[in-house]
Amino acid sequence: MIISSPEQLKTYTEAGKIATEILQQVSQKAREGVYSLELEEVAQGLCKKYKVEPSFARVQNDYGPYGFAMCISVNDTVLHGMPNKQKAFALGDVVKLDFGIVYEKLHTDQCITVGIGKLSKKNKKLVEVAREAVINAVDLAIAGNRTGDLGAIMHLTSKQKGFDVLKQYIGHGIGLSLHERPSIPAYGRPGSGEKLVKGMVICVEAQVIAGSGEVYITDDTWTVKMKDGKNTAMFEYLVVVGETEPTILTPTQKWPLIAG
Numbered sequence: 001m002i003i004s005s006p007e008q009l010k011t012y013t014e015a016g017k018i019a020t021e022i023l024q025q026v027s028q029k030a031r032e033g034v035y036s037l038e039l040e041e042v043a044q045g046l047c048k049k050y051k052v053e054p055s056f057a058r059v060q061n062d063y064g065p066y067g068f069a070m071c072i073s074v075n076d077t078v079l080h081g082m083p084n085k086q087k088a089f090a091l092g093d094v095v096k097l098d099f100g101i102v103y104e105k106l107h108t109d110q111c112i113t114v115g116i117g118k119l120s121k122k123n124k125k126l127v128e129v130a131r132e133a134v135i136n137a138v139d140l141a142i143a144g145n146r147t148g149d150l151g152a153i154m155h156l157t158s159k160q161k162g163f164d165v166l167k168q169y170i171g172h173g174i175g176l177s178l179h180e181r182p183s184i185p186a187y188g189r190p191g192s193g194e195k196l197v198k199g200m201v202i203c204v205e206a207q208v209i210a211g212s213g214e215v216y217i218t219d220d221t222w223t224v225k226m227k228d229g230k231n232t233a234m235f236e237y238l239v240v241v242g243e244t245e246p247t248i249l250t251p252t253q254k255w256p257l258i259a260g
Contacts, residue, residue: 001175016249040083130233151188205236
């Protein structure tokens, strides 16, 4: 969507603030021995407290609704990891926390990656590069730039640091629905793609990978995993395109990389 009034921007700013407060409280509960389903239960409780609806619970595929407030993806699970009580977080796990709400009919969507207790040198670099790549793209969310400009810098940043980006899943516009135009891949050519306009609300994201880029979907029909079993990191920011600089509605870019 394109924000058309100061009142609408104020409402979206409040939506981003609430979503980020919830995500922060959830991330502080992530530690060794905790199950992803426990974080889901915290998120559900906070959504009720703040009187908002979890956006992801509405999403459906060919087999039915997703049904959870969060996607919690660990290590080689890239995204759409369904909360469960099958395996608790272990020391050194790389955990992606993806979350969105509906507030006054407006959707939010954001993701952070954190380490449980500590990160190995290799995983720390992976997470740092993923965040850097996406922040570099966010900085280009300026009217007149194109989606290819954002994708190119995410891909370049990742490749220069020895990683790559997953190409099957992309960033997107957002507003009265979770996924709107434009599509924003984490790769592309500068000067290509759809032109960004002032007030456009977008989700800038990348899944940064250490391996081949081949994935598969598990039997639950949602969870996306790396075929080579290598770890991944993901960041996503909810952003309003500006005339000279963007406005980040989910300002998590300086959060610590270790959970708790």
